[in-house]
Amino acid sequence: MANETDTGSRLRRKISQARLALGVERLWSVLLWPALILGTAAVAVLSGALPFLPPWLRALLLAAGAAALLWSLVPLGRQLRAGWASRQEAMRRVEERSGLAHRPVSAQDDKLPDGVNDSTQKLLWEEHRLRQLRRLDNLKAGLPVSTWRDSDPHALRLLVILGLAVALLLGPGSIRERLAASLATGTAAASPQLALDAWLKPPAYTGKTPLLLTSPAIAERLKQEPEIHVPENSVLSLRISGAEAPKLTFRAPVEGTATAPEVEGFKPQVKTENGLFQADVKLTRPAVVEVTDGTRLLGSWRLSLIPDAAPGVEIIDTPKGDSSGRLIAKWKVTDDYGVTGVTSDIYLADEQDDGVGFTDTGIFEFDPPKLAIQLRRAAPQDETGESRADVAQHPWAGFMVEMTLTARDAAGNTTESAKRTFRLPERAFTRPLARALIEQRRRLILNPEEAGGVAEMLDAIVTYPKGLIERSGTQIAIAAALSRLRSAGSQADVDTVISELWQIAVNIEDGVSADAKADLEAARKALEKALREGAPPERIAELTKKLRQALDRYMESMMKEAQKRLAEGNQKQDGQQQPGKVVTPQDLQKMLDMIDKLSKSGNNEAAEKLLSQLEDILRNLKPGMPQQGQGQGQDSPLGQMLDKLSDLMRKQQKLMDETQRMPQPGMGEEGQQDGQQPGSDGQQGMGSLGDRQQGLGQMLDELMKQFGQNGMQAPQPFGQAGKNMDRAEGSLRDGDREEALREQGEAMSRLREGARGMAEQLMQQSRGQQDSQGRDGQARGDDRDPLGRPLPSRGEEYGPEKGMLPSEQAMERARQILDMLRARAGDLGLPKYERDYIDRLLRGLY
Template identity: 30%
Template sequence: MGEPTTDPKKVLKRLGVVLALTRLGMVAETIGRCFWPLWSLMFATLAAVMLGVHETLSLEALWTIGVAIGAAGLALFVRGIRRFVLPSSDDAFNRLDSTLPGRPLHALQDQTAVGGADAGTRALWEAHQKRMAQQAEKARPIEPDLRLQHLDPFGLRHLALLALAVGLLFGSVARVSSLGDLQTGPAGVVGGPSWEGWVEPPAYTGKPALYLADLPAGELELSEGSRVLIRLYGEVGALTVSETVSGRTEDIPSAAAPEQEFIINQSGEVSILGENGRSWAISMLPDAAPSVTFVGGADVSGRGEMSLPFAAEDDYEVVSGTATIALDLQELDRRYGLAVNPETVVPVTVELPLPIAGDRSEFEEALIEDFSPHVWAHLPVLITLEVEDAKGLTGLSDTLKTELPARRFFDPMAAAVIELRRDLLWSRENAARVAQLMRAISHRPEDGVFDEETNYLRFRMILRRLENMTAYGLTEEQRDELAQALWDLAMLVEEGDLGDALERMERARDRLAEAMKNGASDEEIARLMQELREATQDYMRELARRNMEDGGESGEQQQLSENTMMLNQDDLQRMMDRIQELMEQGRMAEALQALEEFQEMMENMQVAQGGGEGQQSPGEQAMEGLAETLREQQGLSDEAFRELQEQFNPNANRGQSQGNEGYSGGEGRGQSHDGTGQGTGQDGQDGESGQSPSQGTLADRQQALRQQLENLQGQMPGRGTPEGDAAAEALGQAGESMDQAEDSLRGDNLADAIDQQAQAMEAMREGMRNLGEAMAQQQEGQGEQGSEQARGNASDPLGRSRGARGPAGTEEGLLQGEDVYREARELLDEIRRRAGETERPEIERNYLRRLLDRF
């Protein structure tokens, strides 16, 4: 690097580039300040074009906006030219010099006015020039000041730049070239038609789109709501569109717009006027409202499901439908529990079933719903159907007046419970009446009103809860809870009886036989066959439960008599499979004969169970003890409730016997409400032990019952099994409720004590049910094990009797008998059945399949 010079001319020559750059920056400042509105307008216009805004505007609006933008741009350009002044070299020199300390550039241009001959003056001037040259060497180009906040306080230039960036990112630069096509049209269609048009019918009609260029002028039928799209090409105004089918009165586009779209709402004309134009007379096909009608009346199945067939029709398709069920108060017999006004008469609305696949323009379906638990069951109702099509048009059916189909209860007690439940749901004002009727029904249980003691206990528990809740004001939640408990009790009474199970099975068998004789369809026969299977299984389970409750049979009773047959579930299953197979093959006569044999076998059937020894098992003793504890708890709860009544109404029990208390809630000492008929002796002494069952306070007696339950828990069988553990858990919850009831009794909180006692009784019932299941499984396992041991060597691995067929490994007796082919067929059927059971081990199933392949 050379030595810095002090010659002013050389220093200024070196700063020529710096001065040029400074001047260029000043030119940029001047251009920005004079022309920023112009380029902001250009950026915004370019962004709008790239985003395709011009394609959404009519030709007139586009030309108007274009002229306005052009005029504004020209005015801004003239304004900028008038304000633009090109910066000179002196301006750049002065700006650069003003940024340096001491303005050294001007100092280097100065000359000494006096004293040039003086050596001291000359030396001083040279030192000054040298220092200014050093300062000038530090000069750098001045950055231009491009800030325009004072000229654009609203930031319009930034908005224009942002719009341009959005257009580059989300738009297309190719759209800029489409501006040239607005006048002449695309070059690609010069040789083709000067217009195009399409008609798109609504999607729900299923009709295809039409190309108007292929349709000759004349009459044309189009669906209501069809969309018409017409595009015009060529010189603007050469072609125009005229139409009278849309019925538009507002926002009507120009007749010469390159693209026009409208909806057919009425009949009229559509015309394209100009060269190669065409005209059509449009006849609109209106969308008709759908219709729905009933097909016959409502029917009810054996399980209480209502079946209401209906037919729906529409010119295109039905998309939805509803059935509205309203109570017919005019036809209602307003007596007894229905005399008061109902709490609600809001109609019930359910969805109508529609075909899952296929045509929905015309179809028949059936509404299947179970209204048995509804309060309006068997009451007169008005049923109206409504369907809707894709356009939103609706159609209503005629009103069907009928009684709401629901399940019929044949047991008198179950029917009475259902009627009480209906009155309670009808209005909570009936709560006192329902409680009075329930107390009257359960007043003398020993007269045979209740077939089973458990049903009576459940009935009394519901009664106590109802009276307790009514005393404090019955809420909707409590009413619904009691209604559910009454429904469960009615179902238990109706379906838990052996005679009813047998009746259902016989009814299902008779219906199947009648259908086979009358040539019913395969679907109907299959449904009736499945109903017979289910009824038979219910009957077998009920009969087995009854035998188990009776304590089993002795060894002598298990001997087969001439008129008694030993059958199990597999035998019955094979017999019904045989009947169904004959029906599927069309051999109805043989199927009827097999059905008669099935009837005879069921009449003579006796479920095989293991013999007893005349003594109760530990499980039976525990079950009996739990039942006794439950009865005592029920009686204690009744006494607590009577004391609660006396607190609110001291004269409530006037006229009754002194010390009115029953062993299990009976009123009066001469009877017991547990159905045993055993009452207490005189002075409250028990007829057998001579001790008073009400001895001690309620809290002390509750504590004694808790201790009795703990002793029974230690004697329970079935430990380690899911059912046994569930029983232990339920009884543990019962014990906790008893403890809380005892605390409430000691605190004189009778209402809370009654609630806790009710929970304890419910938990004890659940524990008894689980214990019964555990005992049943244990007895079944013992029965299978004893049966296998009893057979011993009497049968081969396939279950054949060795005594009748000869020793294993020989052919003795294999072809004896009257029907060897039938037995062979049954053997193959059994092998096929076992081979199809997925729960069997795979190695066994492989062996059975090999047997089938061989034989």
Template identity: 30%
Template sequence: MARQNDPELSRTIRWPLALTHAGLVAERVVRAWWPLWSVVFVALAILMLGLQDLVAVEWVWAVGAGLTALFIWALWRGMRVFQWPSRDEALLRLDGSLKGNPIQAALDSPAIGTGDAASMAVWNAHQARMRARLKEAKPVEPDLRVSNADPYALRFVALLALSVAFLFGSFVRVQSVTNMGVGGPELAQGPSWEGWMSPPGYTRLPTVYLNDITAENLDVPEGALITLRMYGEVGALSLDESVSGLSRTPEQAQDTAQDFEVAQAGRLAIDGPNGRAWQIAMIPDAAPRIERDGEIEIAYDGAAQIPFKAQDDFGIEAGQARLVLALGEVDRRYGRALEPEFQEVINVPLPMPLAGSRADFKEALGGNFSLHPWANLPVRLEMSVTDGRGQTARTEPELITLPGRRFFDPMAKAVIEQRQALLWNRDNVDTISQLLRAMSNRPDEIFRKPEPRKTLSEILAKLEALDGISDEQQGELAQALWDLAVELEEGDLQDALERLQRAQERLEEAMKNGASDQEIAELMQELREATQDYMRELARQNRQNEEPGEPADPENTIEMSQDDLQRMMDRIQELMEQGRMAEAMEALQQLQEMMDNMQVTQGEGGQSPGEQAMDQLSDTLREQQELSDEAFRDLQEQFNPSQRQDGQQPSQQEGDPGGEPGDQQPGQGEARERGDGQGQGEQGLEQSLADRQQALRDELNRQRRNLPGQGTEAGERSAQSLEDADNAMDGAEEALRDGDLAEAIDQQSEAMEALRDGMRALGEAMAQQRAQQQGQQGFAEGGEPGEQRDPLGRSQGNSGRSDTDEGLLQGEDVYRRAEELLDEIRRRSSEADRPEIEKNYLDRLLERF
């Protein structure tokens, strides 16, 4: 370049040029020397973390030699690659960052036209414009990226290692490498030592570097491991401690490696040059505690929940429940007069919290023991838990009745008694045969259906043909008797009327036998479902067989809605829970008479198309919720496979009591045979869930075709929400087929939310239509629009249904009472220990009101 020593130019770009030149230097330093400081960082991290103290000295020398070789290579490479940048390179870098290269222009001179005044005027103007642009010059940032030379980002690995060493290491540990080998500097500088206190892993407390502890007192958890390493001349340092409870000879106290656990409070000292002493206060590890907590809840099908609570200072590791037959408390008459056959003690792992602390928690041991030979017999329950240190706590043996399914049908109850007699002792076979034949003496008066009668005949034939009975035959006969009892108890559920009658009979039997509140609640739920099925079937038959005829006499008829029936059954359940069995029995008989004389009609007393659509959508929502719950349980089992341990089978569901008697290990999950009945591993189950999801989606598409409220704004919102639910179900089905349970659960949640939105919008559309119809009818009759009365004189409101309790509070403050009920619903819905089905019901109440 000509005229490079232009003083004016140098003054203008002095600082931008200097900083640009410095950036070039930084670039070349980084690119030339990054391997060198990476090696230094790794070596320093190793020394600060004290890794040299954890391996043999030969490894230290080998790694040191390797790092030294890398250091020399990195130094040689840097010297070969590095070149000091010149001023011209900095000028070119700075000029390239400016528009029009003004530095080059300012240094140029005209090649021609120097004698032409006009040409020189143009040149001078160009020069002035370029020099003015130089005032905008700014330093060029250096490019410090070396990713092309370091594609594996080894420099960042070295930096991360050094950062970890700064956080968890110490510069004090670096000097320990000088003690390696004979004749090291420690012989001249004096002996040294290092020590660590490592608490037990279950405490989750950090390790303490004793060299950094200068206080005289030190709190140490029980069982902590003390590790000491003494360097220098052997015998210069010695250990004096009373915390381990061990006795040492003077020679053992001078060992250079000392490892022991803290078993008691005492003194820990390192005697000698640079020694130190601490007074150790041991933090004892308290023993765990466990106790039974609350009443045992038994469902109608025999599924039990046995609550307990456990505590420990650092957390419970595991627990177990042990159930042993209380032979002295058993009624030894009839089939139990003989000595019982040997049965294994029932050992069931206690459930532990899947998340959160195990230091203080409440759980419930769940399971169904109905198939066990000891079902409904007195047993002694003992629960035990173990903490991380191996300490065990047990509850006092508690005498309870082993929960199991109770049968209320007399014939089913008699069959179950014979099954228990068979499992008690196989020598009861002859007596069992005689009793079963006596019970079936007049089969036409006992059996409702021919199938149970045929099954009993087959069982009798097998029993009477036996000459000695093996374990396998005993198990098969016990299973056959169980299936027969369940069939007699449940019957053929295809006939709605028979199911309703059986539900009423079983409820009466339960009331007579003093059943528990839980069993009564289960039977009341069965009665509600049977009543709904019966009314739907009766309505369908009335529609099929509808014939014109004279209308019924209004004075001799009473119209009742579904809500009225539900209130009546709620009253029956309330009376039973209060112990007023006589009144409850009378109310149940009145309900039976009403159901026997019931006729279902369309219109005000029956279900409109809108109500039928709402019922169908409610069933779809419930089935979607059940499907989502099953997918969630399967996802939990993937992350907690310990629930299925060696030899433990899933608990049997009602109606699927497969397996040998005594094989039950309650609390280990549910039966895997769902949907298509194939339990062939996770993939088969997910495929089954996907098929069920597809069937549910098809059912929703069928329901969407004839929805009421079309053409209204609420009806359009309902149709859009149900379309969103259909899309979400499609996504859930695809995720289930791909085995992605987490995504399937998310899609199912969206489908349920869309279904709820659709049902709310559909309800608004139906309410609008009813209000219009009733308004027109009211004006036509000369009354107020929307004001109607049911046959009992109650106001039906604008919805056309008797869902008000007008006059029932007899002058009380209805608003205060409503607020109290709402607060109570909120309180119950916030309690985490309530059953999921109850919480869902309370949430629906809060959404509605």
């Protein structure tokens, strides 16, 4: 009985499976044409072809596709209304799939007719059913079978499947973008075009312009020279739009066609936003840069780096000093892109006057002095300068030291100069008490343990002041220093005494002018700082006034000190001193007047130089310098040649002005007289100007010969100026005014450059004549100022060359001309050639 129950359950399950299989087959058969229509539409959408069709045709195709789809769904509706397969149909399917004859499955639903009550018939019927069930051990419902092959004899379904696969794999953009573009009702938008921009940005300190690698000019250049040279630390910037998988690769620059290996060390900063790929990378080594989009090569460049050379720095000659204790060092710096700063380092030398090293270690307790070095221009590539520092008060003054300079550039490269060994300048003291205090101060510097001996000496001076100490204030100051020294308990206390002894000695040496000198130095430094920083004219005028007042007080105190020393008979302490020139307050006030005028005219650099000269005079000024004969000196050969050059430049400028006023060829009949042939007088005028230009060229040749006759070398710009004059002469004779003006302008520029060189030679020549100065700062020679420079034999100007600074009238006239040129330069109604001429004049002035 149990077996019959299992067989019945298996039969019912197989009948259900058969009904399901029949339903799937019937449904699948009616889905053929809807699937073909939907597949064709999907191919059209995913291939990206629809956006390129006109909107009306696209709408028509979409409507036709929708209608066809609806038509193809009619059989599906009928099938759904018909419902699932019947039980009888399922049982027949099971019999067919199982290979059963005589309908053993269908017979399970058969019944005896109503009204049959015979027990024998019922037994026979039950036996019949049991035999049928025993035949149903291996029933099969079968899997659904597709009838598409019969409904689609031409295999259109395979074409749709293939097209769908190709559209999915090769279609442009994402599926969502393609679907949106296909259903858009407006004009089809063009697909994004791939665009690549690549450029190289050299470091800002190099001053070089960026290089666009994707420009046509670079493309042509790469055909001739495949390698691009760029400064080290340049930045490669990329911008790519419309790319699917952009990539930046760096390869080793090897020869040959083989693929070079990738190199490491580059760290690009990549940013991708809204389909835009951006990358920036600093170039630290040579490489071949490749930009790809998938397997497609977008660009390739072979980059070679120009190394950033380390700066050069040297100390020109051995640093020197003057009797006031000021250190003067000349230096020179060079760099391929510009030096950003220079620092100095000073060390005690091993070799001293009394042998190697120091017997005491006290001097090593003090920090080394510093020489501040300021560059006149920002990041100069080549500059020669001179730096000064007051080191008289420093404990190392008078000892042998070594100095080095360190230059650095914007890339961080540094270079140290060769060492220079010299004696650190010290101030010379002439008064006995001042010298004695400086001697005791030196003992404390070298060996603080000798504080007891120094205290005994100071005690002796305070106890017996007669003949040594002139003022009670000096005695009180020495007594205070003595008391502090006796109670000193640390090196800091001893350092305080060392500083006090210096101040006392300076006050004794300077006498009544010490305070006035300190005020004068403070006022001078304030004005120098204002000029260097470009302070407003009102501020400079205020500081100049304060300096003038401080100078008056200082000169008055100097006169009192001179009278005092003269009364004491101590005017000349050293019989071997050679007299210097007298510098009067009027002379110094005239220098201040000129500084004031230069600052008002905006020439702060010249005012600062003149202020530096004033500092030189004041530092070496001594009270009561004896007056010498006021004979008129003769100009030096270099000064005479400078005068001739000034006259030559004046004549060249005048000739240039006359050339500008000549009528330009082709200007029509304007300016011509009636009946005059066009250009006849103009050609004659040009010819006469050519003769004058020839004469100026001969003057320049004679001037250059005088250099050789005086054993000097003519400045190099003069040779180029002569060539410009020759070409200007030829242009004038040919009637080419514009070319003549250009060559004359170049000649003026070369003459100005040569004049600056001559002025520097004259300054060096005059400074070279003061190396025999005494320790008291007096310059030698009857025709020298306190700095040993030739005094002017005419006029009232100070400086290394007579007439170097213009007069007040000349400066006022220059300001008026400058204002007039600026006003006319802004007049748009002027002809172009006249505006160009004014522009050349203004460029020459600046």
